Amino acid sequence: xxxxxxxxSILVIALFLASACSRLGTSDGDEGPPRSIVSTxxxxxxxxxxxxxxxxxxxxxxxxVSSAQDGSVLISDAGANAIYRLASGKIEWVAGKxxxxxGTEGASGGYVNGPVAVAQFYRPVAAVERNDGAILVADNLxxxxxxxxxxxxxxxxxxxxxxxxDGN
Numbered sequence: 001x002x003x004x005x006x007x008x009s010i011l012v013i014a015l016f017l018a019s020a021c022s023r024l025g026t027s028d029g030d031e032g033p034p035r036s037i038v039s040t041x042x043x044x045x046x047x048x049x050x051x052x053x054x055x056x057x058x059x060x061x062x063x064x065v066s067s068a069q070d071g072s073v074l075i076s077d078a079g080a081n082a083i084y085r086l087a088s089g090k091i092e093w094v095a096g097k098x099x100x101x102x103g104t105e106g107a108s109g110g111y112v113n114g115p116v117a118v119a120q121f122y123r124p125v126a127a128v129e130r131n132d133g134a135i136l137v138a139d140n141l142x143x144x145x146x147x148x149x150x151x152x153x154x155x156x157x158x159x160x161x162x163x164x165x166d167g168n
Contacts, residue, residue: 019043019059021075021086042075042086049098050077050084050091057091059084064126064138074135078123081109083137083148094135095148096121111142111160112153119153121146 021042041054048058060079068074072087074094082096095116109122122141127148129135134149136156144158 019045019047019062021062021065021073042091049080051093052091054086054089054091066126066128068129069133074127074129076124076127076137078125078140081121081124083124083127083135095119095153096124109141113155115152116148
């Protein structure tokens with residue numbers, strides 16, 4: 001008789017050196033204590049711009065993951081300078097112009113506000129979804145927080161000048 005395991009996700013991990021994202025979960029079996037399970041949920045270990053089947057595509061440098069309200073996973077790819085969404089086994093591009101120079105070196109970073117198709121990030125390291133569906137992005141080398149909202153990217157806080165300051 002085959003034992004059916006009920007898996008529940010505990011943690012999603014960005015494996016930037018493996019160009020993949022994995023899930024750490026546990027399984028509750030009919031026999032014995034729960035076991036830890038690590039499974040790849042996105043990325044195939046190759047470097048590339050992610051879109052399509054989550055297990056057949058690659059990332060450049062995935063460094064940040066977060067859970068969205070609908071249960072999907074937001075992935076910050078600092079090497080491709082883009083934000084992706086993993087849902088139902090598919091990777092969807094969300095924002096960030098991703099032009100790979102030769103397929104292995106990654107995308108050139110920049111600072112451009114505007115429609116998601118032309119907006120540019122420079123090493124985005126984290127993306128989180130707000131209650132209203134807008135996505136805040138920690139744009140590391142642009143030294144600011146950007147917001148993706150209504151099909152557009154704009155600066156939410158900070159400036160391209162490094163440093164710390166209080167204010168608007």
